[in-house]
Amino acid sequence: MKKGRLFVISAPSGAGKTTILKRVITRIPRLxxxxxxxxxxxxxxxxxxxxxxxxxxxxxxxxxxxxxxxxxxxxxxxxxxxxxxxxxxxxxxGMDVILDIDVQGAAILRKSGSVDGAHVFIAPPGLAELERRLRSRGTESEEQLLVRLANAEKEMRAAGEYDYLIVNNQLDEAVDLLCSIIVAERARFFRLPSGEAVKGILE
Amino acid sequence: MKKGRLFVISAPSGAGKTTILKRVITRIPRLxxxxxxxxxxxxxxxxxxxxxxxxxxxxxxxxxxxxxxxxxxxxxxxxxxxxxxxxxxxxxxGMDVILDIDVQGAAILRKSGSVDGAHVFIAPPGLAELERRLRSRGTESEEQLLVRLANAEKEMRAAGEYDYLIVNNQLDEAVDLLCSIIVAERARFFRLPSGEAVKGILE
Missing domain, CATH: 3.30.63.10 (Guanylate Kinase phosphate binding domain)
Structure with missing residues (x-):
């Protein structure tokens, strides 16, 4: 059986990661x-x-x-x-596994080089929009909100270290895109040396 | 504007590449x-x-x-x-471009390193099935057919040099998969050095 693939997924709070992941996991088998x-x-x-x-x-x-x-x-x-x-x-x-961790945790994983996986960053459409979303939730004090925004900005600077970037402008599109990334990664592999045949396709 | 991405696509004859590409190009904008x-x-x-x-x-x-x-x-x-x-x-x-070339041409491109692109190999489900498909077309002499099969086997040995492998067991699934690969590749980029922010997402 083919081994599954690990998906390391991070996002600043308010980017919509939890909602996206909940939908994606119901749509993709073996995830x-x-x-x-x-x-x-x-x-x-x-x-x-x-x-x-x-x-x-x-x-x-x-x-x-x-x-x-x-x-x-x-x-x-x-x-x-x-x-x-x-x-x-x-x-x-043979299951693909989602590892939902923060930016710091993901950076440690990449540095350690001990696990192979596709790293996906989910970003809000921008800091202004993130501020609007966090304010509309209304669950935080002004002070907490400013801390969250400062953290989000810091985290978004790390987006470039990931393999994929999803900008969550529109929830359905972000869900579709993450599904596509997972399906595409299943068909992806790392180039073999010239002349080395892929197992199974010549039968 | 974001630059498009190049998709280098090869397949042995009889794998169904032309049919797949025709369908994919109508489904994906800017391709x-x-x-x-x-x-x-x-x-x-x-x-x-x-x-x-x-x-x-x-x-x-x-x-x-x-x-x-x-x-x-x-x-x-x-x-x-x-x-x-x-x-x-x-x-x-900003268009994504499909370059439909044979295995030899694609190998030269990879070796030259002069063009960046995602390389996709489309394979028939196996040599036995490929033989069945070629025979059912009935457009070739026995000799031509054997040459094609020998070429296909040689070409399929190169599949491992590509970034993605699509095994065309079922046409609709192969079309969906190539669409997913193209959409996912649009969200993909190559890891930036730590601390280097992705352009545009912090606005």
């Missing part, structure tokens, strides 16, 4: 979100190995020391991380 | 075939600069000497060639 490890308790209905890999703090920190996480973070005193093995297991089953 | 130079006379209705760049033999051979063709060939005592300037002009207008 899943990566499953994180966490030290927080399972909530009712959550299944180990489906929603999260539930683990304890000692085990988690051991895995950190063993360099077994592609990325990890602490949120509200709980640890969250994406393990190399977890992602490899999904890829091995 | 055109490259315009060739030719020394043959214009046919009724053909327009210089739209169907071909019509030129004479002396001028054509001069351009060959000046290394102004990406590729060229002689067919039935007429010369045909794709000029660098012709393609650049279309790309400069």
């Amino acid at each position: 899943v979100f990566s499953i994180s490890h966490t030290t927080r308790r399972p909530r009712p209905g959550e299944v180990d190995g489906r929603d999260y890999y539930f683990t304890d703090r000692t085990r988690f920190l051991e895995m950190v020391e063993q360099n077994r996480f592609l990325e990890y973070a602490e949120v509200h005193a709980n640890h969250y991380g994406t393990s190399r093995e977890g992602v490899d297991e999904q890829l091995g089953k | 055109v075939f490259s315009i060739s130079h030719t020394t043959r006379r214009p046919r009724p209705g053909e327009v210089d600069g739209r169907d071909y760049y019509f030129t004479d033999r002396t001028r054509f051979l001069e351009m060959v000497e000046q290394n102004r063709f990406l590729e060229y060939a002689e067919v039935h005592a007429n010369h045909y060639g794709t000029s660098r300037e012709g393609v650049d002009e279309q790309l400069g207008k």
Whole structure:
């Protein structure tokens, strides 16, 4: 079976990433979100190995020391991380895996060179439009809003380090484009040396 | 205006390339075939600069000497060639350009490194199926058919040198896939050095 492909996806907050990903995942077969490890308790209905890999703090920190996480973070005193093995297991089953991580995490992944994947950046149409969207949500204080905008600007400067850029002007188009990118990447491979035949097509 | 992208597309004969390209070009806006130079006379209705760049033999051979063709060939005592300037002009207008050339021509382009583009190989589902398709056309002698099959096998060994592989099992799916590849490539770019912002997205 053909191994799946990893899609590393980042966006500044307010770019519409979550909405886009939710739609894309329902439209494309064999596409899943990566499953994180966490030290927080399972909530009712959550299944180990489906929603999260539930683990304890000692085990988690051991895995950190063993360099077994592609990325990890602490949120509200709980640890969250994406393990190399977890992602490899999904890829091995022929699933394409979406790794939804922030700009800093994605930069670390690219630098480490340890995982191959297509990196996609989703940008809002511009900072003015992002400000309008964040204000219309009305969920933040003026101060929080300014912090978010400053962060977004900083994050958008990193867009050029990604393989693909989706500017979310129009939701449907952004969804279509991400679907196209995933489908195209499945047909993509890295040039083989001259004379080396692609496995399977000569049968 | 954003410059267009070049798509170099090859396939062994019988893979269905012509049918696929005809459908794709009607579905995707701003996508055109490259315009060739030719020394043959214009046919009724053909327009210089739209169907071909019509030129004479002396001028054509001069351009060959000046290394102004990406590729060229002689067919039935007429010369045909794709000029660098012709393609650049279309790309400069923001059109994506399809360059439909054979495996040898595409290999020369890749080696020269002088043109950036996405290289797509369209393969039949396999040699047995290709033989079935060629036989069902019934347009060739047994000898011609065996030559075609031998050529196809040789050409299919080059598939790995391309960026994308489309196996034409099912025409509609192959058309969809080539459309996705073109749309995805438009959103693709080559990673900029860290800290270098993408033009335009911060406005």
